[in-house]
Amino acid sequence: MREDSIILDDIKGGNKEAFRELAERYSTPLFRLSMGYLHSKEDAEDMVQEIFVKLYHSLDTFKGDSKFSTWLYRIAVNTCLNEIARRKRRDIFTTFGDNMTRIFNFSGDSKNPEEQTISEENIIRVRKAIESLPDKQQTAFVLQKYKELSQKEIAEIMQISEGAVEQHLMRAKSSLQKKLKER
Amino acid sequence: MENNYKIKENNILEDFIKSELSTEPNPFLVSKIMNRLETKTLEAKKDKRSFALQSIAVAAGITISIVMGISLGTIYTQNRLSNTTTLAINDSHIENLGIYTQQE
Numbered sequence: 217m218r219e220d221s222i223i224l225d226d227i228k229g230g231n232k233e234a235f236r237e238l239a240e241r242y243s244t245p246l247f248r249l250s251m252g253y254l255h256s257k258e259d260a261e262d263m264v265q266e267i268f269v270k271l272y273h274s275l276d277t278f279k280g281d282s283k284f285s286t287w288l289y290r291i292a293v294n295t296c297l298n299e300i301a302r303r304k305r306r307d308i309f310t311t312f313g314d315n316m317t318r319i320f321n322f323s324g325d326s327k328n329p330e331e332q333t334i335s336e337e338n339i340i341r342v343r344k345a346i347e348s349l350p351d352k353q354q355t356a357f358v359l360q361k362y363k364e365l366s367q368k369e370i371a372e373i374m375q376i377s378e379g380a381v382e383q384h385l386m387r388a389k390s391s392l393q394k395k396l397k398e399r
Numbered sequence: 400m401e402n403n404y405k406i407k408e409n410n411i412l413e414d415f416i417k418s419e420l421s422t423e424p425n426p427f428l429v430s431k432i433m434n435r436l437e438t439k440t441l442e443a444k445k446d447k448r449s450f451a452l453q454s455i456a457v458a459a460g461i462t463i464s465i466v467m468g469i470s471l472g473t474i475y476t477q478n479r480l481s482n483t484t485t486l487a488i489n490d491s492h493i494e495n496l497g498i499y500t501q502q503e
Contacts, residue, residue, distance in 0.1 A: 235436070239429045247424040257422050264428060265435045272436055342415040361416050396411060 217241075220284040227275060239268055242285075245363065246292050252358030253296040255343050263299060267292045282372060289363075289373045293355055300347070345395035349388055352376075356384035357392075 218237065226234035246267055250260035270291055278287055349357060352374065359370045367385075371378045425431070 236429060236433055239432045243428050243432065244424060247428070248420060251419045251422060255419065257424070261425055261428055261431070264424070265432050268432045269436055269439050338411050339415060342412055362420065392412060393409075 221280070224275065224278065224284065235268075235272060238271075242288060243268075246288075248362050249289065249292055249358065250296055252346075252362035253300060253354070255346075263296060266299075267295050270295060286369070286372045289359070290375075293359075293373065297351055297355070341396060345392050348395065349391060353384045353388035353391065356381050357388040360385060 220238070220241075223234050223237050227238070243264055246264045247260050250263040250267075251257070254260050254263060267288075271288060274291065278284065346354065346357070355374060356370055359365045359373060360367075365373070367378045367381045371381045374381065
């Protein structure tokens with residue numbers, strides 16, 4: 217498996233097909249990251265495509281000060297946060313409609329109707345709880361839970377100290393517990 | 400009791416995250432990415448060309464307006480001057496009407 221820096225040099229040299237190699241390497245990790253923010257398979261796939269288009273047009277700006285993956289995740293986080301901000305400005309009924317669609321399209325395992333209702337209710341509660349976190353707490357939470365990154369790696373991506381990451385994670389956890397307790 | 404609630408909430412959260420992590424992306428996602436990139440690159444080229452054409456059209460429009468304005472202005476000024484010349488006739492050359500109004 218080639219190093220990221222070698223693939224990048226290849227792409228900058230004009231070999232567009234080398235970009236496919238990057239896409240193959242990072243599409244699934246970015247999909248998981250996007251799921252952490254958007255909680256929808258279709259939206260996460262759209263987001264991954266958007267991220268790679270942004271990446272392609274920003275390659276010249278990569279100076280090599282950090283690892284390529286760190287820089288890529290930074291782009292991914294910013295793109296996801298921008299999308300979330302855009303959605304918050306949208307009509308509330310569109311969001312309500314999406315939630316209803318998700319509930320009725322959700323194909324869980326074989327549960328009886330009552331269990332299924334409780335399960336769907338929990339899904340909405342958890343989603344809302346995660347979405348209501350402030351940006352930095354949500355980012356730290358998603359990077360830890362969905363990408364299983366260490367606090368050091370999260371700190372590099374978010375360009376903050378490890379102490380700040382720990383703070384954000386603690387507050388996120390406390391906030392989520394509080395929100396999930398509410399009925 | 401408090402601990403039970405915390406455990407229950409953690410379980411709900413962990414189950415939710417686990418179910419999202421088990422979602423697999425479309426197996427053709429990479430092809431979709433490459434197609435989208437191609438589409439965006441072509442759109443960007445088209446945008447550049449149409450922007451250049453638009454700029455040329457606007458510049459041409461402004462130039463034509465200025466030229467037409469100057470031409471019209473010149474024509475109007477020339478016509479005005481000719482009319483003024485026509486009016487500058489010496490009245491003493493007109494027939495002396497006093498002949499007809501003199502009392503005998």
